[in-house]
Structure formats: C-alpha cells, structure tokens
Amino acid sequence: MLTQTSEYALRAMVYLARKGAGTFAGVKEIAAATGVPMNYLAKILQQLARTGVLKSQKGFGGGFRPARPLAEICLYEIVDPLENVSKFKECVLGQRLCNDEVACPLHDAWKRISNEYLGSLRNTTLQDVADFRVTHAPEEKPQTHADPRSTESRKGRKPKSGNGFPDIFRSNVRDLG
C-alpha cells in the first residue's frame, strides 16, 4: 500500500483536481478540506511543486494549483518521487535471480500484481479522478473483497476510522449531478 505521505499527496491532488479552475488554493484550505495535518501538508505540497506537478504562488492570494492540464498528470507521477515505488518490481523473496526464465515461486503472481498496481497508477490521470462520479451503480458482478480470516482487531495499531474529516468525494462536489 501507499505511504502515509503519498496518500496525503493524492488526497490533496484529488481535491485540487475536483475543485477545478486555475485559481490557487492555500495550504490552510486544502488541509481543512482533506483532513491532512496542515504543517505536514505544507511540506508535501512543496515537494510536489518541486517535482513539477504543482504550481505554487507566494504572497496574498497565492497557494497551489496543478501545474499542467489534469489529463497530463497521472497518479504515478505524484506518488513516485515520494516513495520507493520501484520496490514493487523487485523479487518478493529478494532473490537475485528472478526473471521469466529463472523465477521464484511467487514470481508470476507478483508480476501480475505489480503490473496491475503500477498500471493503475500510470493509467489514471487527475482528469479521470475529476470526472469520476461519486456514486456509481454496481454494474459488474459484486466482486466482494477477500476476507483473510478477520485480520483486523488482532493488533489495534492506531485505528484510522472516525478521524472526522470531510470526505473529499462527498463535499466539494458540485457540478456532477
């Protein structure tokens, strides 16, 4: 899964994408809307500005906005500089020799997963996210989540539920109906 930092970055970018227009949004506004800790968010936004996905503007009325058209910014581009995404391409078992010819027992499965994961991040652009309808009828077969013998509640490591920030896909969605 993604790092906390990456998740925050995505939340912010998604907020900006759905907010639309070319106006600048300040850290305070984005933090309030996404529930990301403001001070930390500031640092993340700076990084995103440095890597070129955000344009920043100092001073009164300044803030951040996507640096390029939404359709030209994929999620991979946002996440990649913030963490070591490429680890997904290495052998799960750490074998030196692990390719299509000489493979570890998990190679094939892992390659499928890795391809699908990286592919999703690369193929999804901010435009897709902005266009996304919040409530969509379940057309495809209700493919229930795998439930590997009740993983939760075994080691309550900081439960994230009920953090009380507004869901960005519920609020701030105006012109989709």
Next chain:
Amino acid sequence: MLTQTSEYALRAMVYLARKGAGTFAGVKEIAAATGVPMNYLAKILQQLARTGVLKSQKGFGGGFRPARPLAEICLYEIVDPLENVSKFKECVLGQRLCNDEVACPLHDAWKRISNEYLGSLRNTTLQDVADFRVTHAPEEKPQTHADPRSTESRKGRKPKSGNGFPDIFRSNVRDLG
C-alpha cells in the same frame, strides 16, 4: 510490497520448506543459507514460533522447523502477524466512505489489486513452494514487466543487487531433477 522483515521471514520459511524432513535447523544455518542478518533473523524466528508456524527446540541439536504440514501453512499466515497486511483492504485515498456503492476513483482498481495480492498469499502454501521447479519454461506469453519511465537510478536508495548470498532456490535443491 512486503516489509523487509516479512521478506526475511518468507526466505527462512521457504528455506525450511525446501530443506524438507522434520529435523531442526539452527538460526546460524538458516542465516547462512538465506543471507538474512543472523541476530535479526533470530528475532523473526521467535515471532514465527510464537504465532505457531514454527516449532522451536532449545538445546543441542535444536533449532526451528515448520510446526505443521507444509500444505497447511500459507504465506499469508506467515506475513500477517509481522506487518499490517490489512492496510491493503482500506481505501487508498483514506476515504471513510469507500465501498462498492460509494467508491473513490481508485476503488475498483485497488480492489482488484488487493484481492490478487492477498489471494496469492493465501492460496500459496509452503508445499507449493517446496514443490516449485526452479527453472520453468515460459509457457504463457512473455508478459513483459511494466516499465514506468525508468523509475530506477533516479534516487539510488541502497541498491540491493549483488548482496552475495546464495539464492535459496538454486542451492539446497537436491531431489527435484
């Protein structure tokens, strides 16, 4: 991807699975065979013994061996207590509301990935790993890895290649030909 700790655990379990028989293998032996730092490996093995996938034996001739038949130990069971696997089941964007009806833009893709990942870990047993042939002819179409605009070499964070430990799927494989 997996934690370093989980990868170490898998390496050790795979080694024990392929070693076969009911004899005990000491930390020193496993560490030498898998290239995992011995002191740290000792800790991991203790945990695995506590969670019930390994049986430990103190004293001369002691060590560790799988606690149950290989076919009854899946990889998920090994990895789960060592890290927060369940994070894969949460919304990538941290939305409170994210299910099949009200979903975030990445929900479907993420669910596919999550299912495949957790499924692989749950469906693969140590027996499968032990039976696995090292070199297998590429029957399926040579499904090349996705290459998201040359991720490597952008930030050389501790290259893992060339660590010089013996590949466990190459050595210690005796009766598979």
Next chain:
DNA sequence: ATAATATAGGATGCGCGGGTCTGATTTAGC
C-alpha cells in the same frame, strides 16, 4: 505598511531494521 501566504529549516516522537548481551533450557559426553 500590513496581512496573507509560501519557503526553508530545525526539533521531536515513533517504528523498523539491525546489533549486543545475558539468561534459560536442553542435549552430549564423561
């Protein structure tokens, strides 16, 4: 000038990866 805002940097807490040392327990050898 003032207020609002981004930018830069340091300080802190925590968990993971990794190491060291001391016990506790079992077996081998006498």
Next chain:
DNA sequence: GCTAAATCAGACCCGCGCATCCTATATTAT
C-alpha cells in the same frame, strides 16, 4: 549426575527515515 556446549528467549540499545510540529524568512496583494 555433573558439566559443558549448543541453542532459543528476552532485554536493552542504536541509527535511520517517516510523520509531525514549530519558527523563522521571503514574497505578494491591498
């Protein structure tokens, strides 16, 4: 049965990066 060696078990310690907070400083609109 005693002792010594082998081995697991557990405690403590450290470095590092992530996540977080705070305080300046630079920039800009009014």
